[in-house]
Amino acid sequence: MDRVKTEGLTKIFGDIIAVNKIDLAVPEGSVFGLLGPNGAGKSTTVRLLCTLLRPTEGTAIVSGHDIRDEPLAVRQTTGLLPEEGSHTLYPRMSAYRNLEYFAKLYGIPDKDIPGRIEELLRFMGLWERRDDPAGELSTGNRQRLALCRAILHSPTVALLDEPTASLDPIAAKRVRELILSLAREYGITFFINSHNLAEVQRICDRVAIIDHGKILLAGETEEIRSQLGTGRVFRVRVVGDPSAALSVAESAEFVEEARLDDNTLVVKVRDPEANNSRLMMMLIERGVRILEFAQEEMSLEDVYLAVVDGGED
Amino acid sequence: MSRNKSLVIAITDLRMAMKARYVRYSLIGVAALGPVVAIVTIIGLLMTVPATSSEFGQMLSLVMPMGSAMLSLMAVIPAGLISANALVGEREQNTLEPLLATPLTDRELILGKALSSIIPCVLLLISGTAVSSVVIYLFTVFNGLPPVLFPDLPGLFLILVVGPTVVVAIVAMMILISGRVSRVYEAYQTGTAAVAVLLVPIVAPSIGLTDPRSVWLFDLITFAVALVLAAVAWYFAVRFFNRDAMVSRV
Numbered sequence: 103m104d105r106v107k108t109e110g111l112t113k114i115f116g117d118i119i120a121v122n123k124i125d126l127a128v129p130e131g132s133v134f135g136l137l138g139p140n141g142a143g144k145s146t147t148v149r150l151l152c153t154l155l156r157p158t159e160g161t162a163i164v165s166g167h168d169i170r171d172e173p174l175a176v177r178q179t180t181g182l183l184p185e186e187g188s189h190t191l192y193p194r195m196s197a198y199r200n201l202e203y204f205a206k207l208y209g210i211p212d213k214d215i216p217g218r219i220e221e222l223l224r225f226m227g228l229w230e231r232r233d234d235p236a237g238e239l240s241t242g243n244r245q246r247l248a249l250c251r252a253i254l255h256s257p258t259v260a261l262l263d264e265p266t267a268s269l270d271p272i273a274a275k276r277v278r279e280l281i282l283s284l285a286r287e288y289g290i291t292f293f294i295n296s297h298n299l300a301e302v303q304r305i306c307d308r309v310a311i312i313d314h315g316k317i318l319l320a321g322e323t324e325e326i327r328s329q330l331g332t333g334r335v336f337r338v339r340v341v342g343d344p345s346a347a348l349s350v351a352e353s354a355e356f357v358e359e360a361r362l363d364d365n366t367l368v369v370k371v372r373d374p375e376a377n378n379s380r381l382m383m384m385l386i387e388r389g390v391r392i393l394e395f396a397q398e399e400m401s402l403e404d405v406y407l408a409v410v411d412g413g414e415d
Numbered sequence: 416m417s418r419n420k421s422l423v424i425a426i427t428d429l430r431m432a433m434k435a436r437y438v439r440y441s442l443i444g445v446a447a448l449g450p451v452v453a454i455v456t457i458i459g460l461l462m463t464v465p466a467t468s469s470e471f472g473q474m475l476s477l478v479m480p481m482g483s484a485m486l487s488l489m490a491v492i493p494a495g496l497i498s499a500n501a502l503v504g505e506r507e508q509n510t511l512e513p514l515l516a517t518p519l520t521d522r523e524l525i526l527g528k529a530l531s532s533i534i535p536c537v538l539l540l541i542s543g544t545a546v547s548s549v550v551i552y553l554f555t556v557f558n559g560l561p562p563v564l565f566p567d568l569p570g571l572f573l574i575l576v577v578g579p580t581v582v583v584a585i586v587a588m589m590i591l592i593s594g595r596v597s598r599v600y601e602a603y604q605t606g607t608a609a610v611a612v613l614l615v616p617i618v619a620p621s622i623g624l625t626d627p628r629s630v631w632l633f634d635l636i637t638f639a640v641a642l643v644l645a646a647v648a649w650y651f652a653v654r655f656f657n658r659d660a661m662v663s664r665v
Contacts, residue, residue: 115663149512149662152516153516153658154512154515154516154658154662155658155659155662155663156658156659174518174520175518177516177517177518177519178518180516182512182513182516184509184512184513184516186509189509190509190510190512190513191510192431192508192510193508194431194434194435195430195431195434203423203427204513204517206419206420206423207420207423207424207514207517207518207519208517208518209420209518248513251513
């Protein structure tokens with residue numbers, strides 16, 4: 103079952119098309135990453151999904167509710183960590199009071215509020231700081247507190263807009279671990295906006311790339327990586343001068359690109375399953391002594407740059 | 416549930432507003448100033464004009480409506496400050512998005528924000544009137560003067576009916592403009608324009624319109640203007656309350 107499903111979701115501000123007919127599906131229990139450069143439409147998408155904004159065209163079903171027709175039900179079943187979440191707390195209120203306020207607004211029964219707050223603050227390692235004004239907590243702790251607020255009412259979907267932006271590497275790692283624990287422990291479906299590619303690659307099992315309001319690519323993270331990169335680029339280390347290997351590669355009609363990189367031959371092969379063994383045979387037949395023939399792993403960053411730059415071109 | 420959520424917002428907003436130093440001091444200052452102005456004006460008259468003189472009655476009919484109007488004016492000023500803080504302040508502090516992402520209806524949100532200003536202002540009006548009334552009465556009694564009951568009936572009408580109506584007008588105007596301004600002070604300057612309505616019962620006695628019929632007439636005119644302003648502003652505030660506009664400006 104898809105926890106988030108958008109159908110031609112569009113948002114136009116004046117002359118600007120912020121989100122342009124996007125179709126996305128996020129299955130239950132997954133950690134989904136929406137990648138894109140600044141101004142690509144990521145935050146607008148999240149604001150549409152949590153009904154802060156009303157779509158110009160199209161719609162989305164979030165936790166089984168239509169964002170156009172059932173905004174209250176959508177808000178009841180989603181949690182939001184807005185962009186710069188650590189700055190969206192009431193700074194003069196204590197950590198506990200910040201959560202208590204939202205617990206009441208989410209309609210959590212009074213008798214359940216203290217227990218729920220304690221559970222989450224302990225889970226996030228903030229219980230000892232519960233009486234401190236939110237404004238006096240470190241950025242990392244504020245971000246964790248904002249994350250507590252986002253999942254306070256046990257939402258089925260949590261929308262996190264740049265959850266680790268402005269955090270130091272250790273705090274960012276802690277937040278990533280917390281997201282994964284929350285997905286495991288509470289079965290929450292996460293929809294994460296980010297331009298931190300390494301982060302998305304680490305924690306998201308599904309990903310989409312958005313630019314200029316359009317989805318350029320969407321699917322399972324590994325599938326996308328393999329679709330676009332893995333298996334196509336090979337690094338070949340040879341004994342002696344690699345220039346002979348380079349000329350062999352350049353002569354093969356199935357090689358799209360061949361170059362030398364630090365005495366290693368780097369080749370981009372079309373239809374690698376059929377052709378990489380042919381390339382190997384050609385090299386051996388021409389007397390090239392192969393030390394290593396390895397596939398080059400393409401990172402999500404490579405994919406992202408290829409897709410986004412490609413889109414701009 | 417609806418009433419509870421609005422009340423939760425109102426109480427929290429009020430607590431938050433009181434934690435902001437400028438709001439707290441303004442509120443305390445204005446709260447104290449209203450009764451002080453009323454007391455000083457009336458007691459000043461009692462001390463300077465002999466109670467037996469023919470001018471005493473005239474002066475009393477001048478300062479009684481002015482005192483009531485001043486008391487009302489001072490008590491409604493914080494409404495603008497609190498509601499500007501509660502609406503535009505949320506956006507300025509970046510706390511608006513999480514609030515709007517909760518399952519609150521527009522009505523609950525508007526009511527909560529309105530109550531956070533209306534409750535303290537009505538309390539200020541009542542407490543300011545009570546304090547002024549007791550102090551003035553005791554002063555006259557202990558000084559062997561004819562007892563003065565402040566406020567008089569038109570004054571009571573001004574304080575307990577017109578004052579809260581002006582508060583509602585201010586809050587409604589603040590809601591109306593909250594999606595169109597970016598800063599608290601901009602909202603405060605615009606929204607509190609409704610306070611000007613209360614200048615009518617202050618100015619009217621000072622130009623000689625002190626007979627009871629004139630006082631009532633101007634109080635009723637003030638009430639009518641405030642009521643129309645409150646009704647129109649409230650209608651448009653609710654009708655055109657626009658989450659899109661509020662969030663798009665974040």
